Amino acid sequence: MSEFIKVEIDKSKCLGIEACGGCLKVCPVNIFDEKNDEPMIVQKEEDECTLCDLCIEACGPNAVTIHKLYEDY
Amino acid sequence: MRLLEHESKEILGRYSIPTPKGDVVGSAEEFNMDGPVMLKAQIPLGGRGKSGGVIEVSSAGEAKEKIEHLLSTPIRGYRARKILVEEVIAVSQEFFMAVTYDTVAKDPLVIFSKEGGVDIEDLSATQPEKLQKELFTVRARLPQYRAREIVSEAGISGRKLLGLGAILSKLVDIFLDYDATVVEINPLALTGDGKLVALDCHLEIDDDALYRHKDQAEKLSLHDRYEGGRKSTDFELRAAEIDNLDHRGVAGRMIEFDGLLGLIIGGGGASLTAFDAVRQHGGRPANYCEIGGNPSVLKVKELTKHILAKRGVEKIAIIMNVVSNTRVDLVARGVVKGILEAGRVPSDTVAVFRVPGAWEEEGFKILSKYGVPYCDRSVSIDEAAKMAVERTRC
Numbered sequence: 001m002s003e004f005i006k007v008e009i010d011k012s013k014c015l016g017i018e019a020c021g022g023c024l025k026v027c028p029v030n031i032f033d034e035k036n037d038e039p040m041i042v043q044k045e046e047d048e049c050t051l052c053d054l055c056i057e058a059c060g061p062n063a064v065t066i067h068k069l070y071e072d073y
Numbered sequence: 074m075r076l077l078e079h080e081s082k083e084i085l086g087r088y089s090i091p092t093p094k095g096d097v098v099g100s101a102e103e104f105n106m107d108g109p110v111m112l113k114a115q116i117p118l119g120g121r122g123k124s125g126g127v128i129e130v131s132s133a134g135e136a137k138e139k140i141e142h143l144l145s146t147p148i149r150g151y152r153a154r155k156i157l158v159e160e161v162i163a164v165s166q167e168f169f170m171a172v173t174y175d176t177v178a179k180d181p182l183v184i185f186s187k188e189g190g191v192d193i194e195d196l197s198a199t200q201p202e203k204l205q206k207e208l209f210t211v212r213a214r215l216p217q218y219r220a221r222e223i224v225s226e227a228g229i230s231g232r233k234l235l236g237l238g239a240i241l242s243k244l245v246d247i248f249l250d251y252d253a254t255v256v257e258i259n260p261l262a263l264t265g266d267g268k269l270v271a272l273d274c275h276l277e278i279d280d281d282a283l284y285r286h287k288d289q290a291e292k293l294s295l296h297d298r299y300e301g302g303r304k305s306t307d308f309e310l311r312a313a314e315i316d317n318l319d320h321r322g323v324a325g326r327m328i329e330f331d332g333l334l335g336l337i338i339g340g341g342g343a344s345l346t347a348f349d350a351v352r353q354h355g356g357r358p359a360n361y362c363e364i365g366g367n368p369s370v371l372k373v374k375e376l377t378k379h380i381l382a383k384r385g386v387e388k389i390a391i392i393m394n395v396v397s398n399t400r401v402d403l404v405a406r407g408v409v410k411g412i413l414e415a416g417r418v419p420s421d422t423v424a425v426f427r428v429p430g431a432w433e434e435e436g437f438k439i440l441s442k443y444g445v446p447y448c449d450r451s452v453s454i455d456e457a458a459k460m461a462v463e464r465t466r467c
């Protein structure tokens with residue numbers, strides 16, 4: 001489980017892999033994977049997130065959010 | 074990884090570079106040659122001739138006696154398990170050639186001299202004009218025409234020029250094909266009948282490239298190569314496995330010590346400074362371990378767990394120079410996560426975290442959350458080492 005970073009995809013906004021897939025294409029540390037044409041989060045990789053925000057910029061409908069769990073302290 | 078002479082010569086043979094006819098024996102009973110021969114102890118050291126590791130013998134009886142002698146006599150901390158037996162070559166002239174990296178120019182470098190058989194470091198210091206040096210590129214390699222130009226500049230012409238140029242070009246191929254850090258033929262002999270023969274060869278493969286040369290890497294685990302020298306401990310081998318978990322950064326170049334303070338250190342040579350500072354303040358390191366180049370959280374986490382799993386290690390100090398190429402927050406994540414997965418408490422386990430540099434504000438937020446004692450660049454490496462030692466004593 002992730003200790004420091006939580007990445008979420010708002011399924012109600014996400015366009016799916018075929019129509020978009022931006023998050024999957026740009027993430028440099030493979031936090032996103034694909035299942036049934038939808039992006040999914042690889043939980044064991046979340047703590048590798050470099051906070052580059054490329055996934056947020058690549059996501060047209062703003063479906064991706066990143067939470068720093070250590071700031072919720 | 075330094076190959077033994079006979080292992081290096083086997084590779085020369087694959088590139089059609091002539092070597093003396095010979096055999097490798099592990100006992101006197103295996104000796105089966107006629108006439109005068111050279112006996113060469115197979116140990117991973119240069120200067121064997123001066124240390125009694127190379128002997129010329131004239132008869133089979135003498136050869137067997139000297140083989141037993143070489144197999145039973147330590148040479149500068151090593152004992153040979155194999156002896157290379159070779160025909161004696163009548164030498165009319167000796168040359169030197171080598172390929173290595175020029176770490177200042179950051180390019181591969183070929184070196185040639187028509188005065189081989191000597192200590193090349195001495196020649197370089199006293200008569201550098203006798204060495205021909207030429208940088209080349211990995212992509213272009215060293216075509217034979219360029220190799221011949223280098224040899225020609227040393228004042229060599231005719232048939233010798235063609236032969237030496239061909240061998241020099243092949244030596245560059247070996248250097249690049251085997252991911253070597255150095256390959257050297259010294260001496261390369263011109264025989265009485267005009268042939269060129271490599272009498273000795275020194276080849277070292279970059280340890281980080283050994284995964285591409287499994288046939289060579291497997292030799293490291295052979296127990297009959299030689300005795301002596303320091304072998305990696307299981308603790309160090311496991312750390313190397315962690316370093317190979319992914320390609321990102323370095324986290325696992327480990328040397329094990331018998332102290333109780335775990336160390337994760339680095340930063341452009343600062344690892345040695347930090348290690349010495351810990352020792353100077355009376356600390357007893359459990360290990361020396363470099364990190365750098367922005368290792369993944371996974372690697373730092375596994376490394377932290379590995380160090381903490383060592384018997385008696387209660388605390389760990391993370392000390393680096395000011396770094397721009399390693400993210401402080403990613404190191405902090407790895408360290409904290411490793412401690413948590415080891416079932417320990419971060420605030421009790423970290424003696425000091427002194428890693429200033431890129432993304433330090435983010436890293437300090439993480440460390441603050443877990444109560445880990447940290448310091449920024451206003452605290453020197455020496456002061457951080459002192460803190461670590463004092464907190465380890467508590």
